[in-house]
Amino acid sequence: MTYVNPAGEFTRDQRYIATRITADGRDGFPVEAGRYRLVVSRACPWANRSIIVRRLLGLEDALSMGIAGPTHDERSWSFDLDPEGRDPVLGIERLQEAFLARFPDYDKGITVPALVDVPTGKVVTNDFPQITIDLSLEWTRFHRPGAPQLYPETLRGEIDDVNEVVFKDVNNGVYRAGFAGSQEAYEKAFERLFNRLDWLSARLEGQRYLVGDTITEADVRLFTTLARFDAVYHGHFKCNRQKLNEMPVLWAYARDLFQTPGFGDTIDFVHIKRHYYEVHRDINPTGVVPVGPDLSGWLTPHGRERLGGRPFGDGTPPPPPSPAETVPAAHRAG
Template identity: 85%
Template sequence: MSPVDSAGEFTRDQRYIGTRITADGRDGFPVEAGRYRLVVARACPWANRAIIVRRLLGLEDALSMGVCGPTHDERSWTFDLDPGGRDPVLGIERLRDAFLARFPDYDKGITVPAIVDVPSGKVVTNDFAQITVDLSLEWAAFHRPGAPQLYPSHLRDEIDEVNEGVFADVNNGVYRAGFAGTQEAYDKAFTRLFARLDQLSERLSGQRYLVGDTITEADVRLFTTLARFDAVYHGHFKCNRAKLTEMPVLWAYARDLFQTPGFGDTIDFVHIKRHYYEVHRDLNPRGIVPAGPDPRGWLTPHGREALGGRPFGDGTPPAPPLPAETVPPSHSAQQVPQ
C-alpha cells in the first residue's frame, strides 16, 4: 500500500498511466474489439467497478477479461488461478510483465484494473476512474442492445460531484482509517467516513439511486465499497461505528444493487477476505481469514422498489455471466463459504 505521510495520514499513490483507449485513437490506442484485455482481481474494489461496468454494458465479446488471484506479493498481482499460473491470452505470470513491457523502468504501483494491448503485450492504462467512464463513452459502438446509460450527459456534473465526495471520504476513506499511522489521523478519517455515510443515507432515504432515477456510475463506485464493508472494513480497517447491516438505508440500498444483475454476481467474498486478511500482514500478522459474516443476508428483501426508479432506464438487464466468469456459489451469497 501507499505510505503514510509525516502526519500519519495514508496517502494513495495516484500516479496512474493516463493513456486512454478512445474511439478516435488519439492516444495511439483506438477502440477495437478483441484487441485489448481487461485485467482484474475480484478482491479489489477498484477493479470490481470495471467488472460491473463491463457486464452492464455487455462488452464481454469486445473486451476479454483476465482474472488475477486474490493475493499478491510486493512485485505484483499474479495469474495463479489459470493453468500453469499464466494468463491464457497474454501468456504472462505477473501483471508487472505487461507494465515493464511498456515502461522498463516503471516505478509506480502495479495495480488493477489494467487494460493490456494484446498484440504488443504492453499495458495501456491502469487509470481506474477513467477506465469505467471510457467503457461507457468510448466503447459505445460495442455496447449490447439495451445497455444502460451509466454516465448520461445531463447528469455528469452531479455524478462527478457525488463521486468526488464518495471517493475522498468512503472509497479511499476506509483505507485512510485502516492504514492511519497516528490516532489523530485515524480519528479524522473515521469521522469523515461516517459523516459522509450519514449524508449518503439521508440522500438515499428519499430516492432509490444516487443520481437520477436509474443506476449510474455513481452507484457502481459506492457499491464496491459497501459490498466489502462488513466483511473487511468494519473490523480489519477499524471502521466500526456501525456495520453496514446496522445502517438501514445504506444496507437496503446495497442489497437492492446486489440483487440487480451485474452487481452481486460479480462479488466473490472468499477472494475479498483472502486478499485483505492475507496480504495486509502489517494489520493482520498471522494472516488468519475470518469465517464470517454470513453473506446470505444480501439476498433478503430490501423494499427499495417503493421509491420508484428504473434500474436500467429504457434499457434491459445484462445476460447472466459467462460460465468462465461466474463466481462459484460457495464464494457468493448463494451459500455460506466453507
C-alpha cells in the same frame, strides 16, 4: 510489504498511466474488438467497478477479461488461478510484466484494473476512474442492445460531484482509516467516513439511486465499497461505528444493487477476505482469514422498489455471466 503510514495519515499514490483507449484513437490506441484485455482481481474494489460496467454494457465479446488471484506480493498481482500460473491470452505470470514491457523503468504501483494491448503485451492504462467512463462513452459501438446509460450527459455534473466526495470520504476513506499510523489520523478518517455515510443515508432515504432515477456510474462506485464493508472494512480497517447491516438505508440500498444483475454476481467474498487479511500483514500479522460474517442477509428483501426508479432506464438487464466468468457458488452470498 507495508501499508500503514507510520507518520500518521495515509495518502494514496494516484499516479496512473493516463493513456486512453478511445473511439478516435487519439492516444494511439483505438477501440477495437478483441485487441485489449482487461486485467482485474475480484478482490479489488477499484477493479470491481470495471467488471460491473463491462457486464452492464455487454462488452464481454469485445473486451476479454483476465482474472488475477486475490493475493499479491511486492512485485504485483499474479495469475495463479490460471493453468500453470499464466494468463491464457497474455501468456504472463504477473501483471508487472505488461507494465515493464511498456515502461522498463516503471516505478509506480502495479494496479488493477489495467487494460493491456494484446498484440504487444504492453499495458495501456491503469487509470481506473477513466477506464469505466471510457467503457461507457468510447466503446458504444460494442455495447449490447439495451445497455444502460451509466454516464448520461444531462447528469454528468451531478455524478462527478457525488463521485468526488464519495471517493475522498468513502472509497478512499476506509483506507485512510485502515492504514492510519496514528490515533489522530485514524479518528479523523473515521469521523470523515461516517459523516459521509450519514450524508449518503439522508440522500438515499427518499430516492432509489444516487443521481437521477436509474443506475449510474455513481452507484457503481459506491457499491463496491459497501459490498466489502462488513466483510473487511468494519473489522480489518476498524471502521466499526456500525456495520453496514446496522445502517438501514445504506443496507437496503446495497442489497437492492446486489440483487440487480451485474452487481452481486461479480462479488467474490472469499477473494475479498483473502486479499485484505492475507496481504496486509502489517495490520493482520498472522494472515488468519475470518470465517464470518454471515452473508445470507444480502439476498433478503430490500423494499426499495417503493421509491420507484428504473434500474436500467430504457435499457434491459444484462444476461447471466458466462460459465468462465461466474463466481463459484461457495464464494457468493446465500
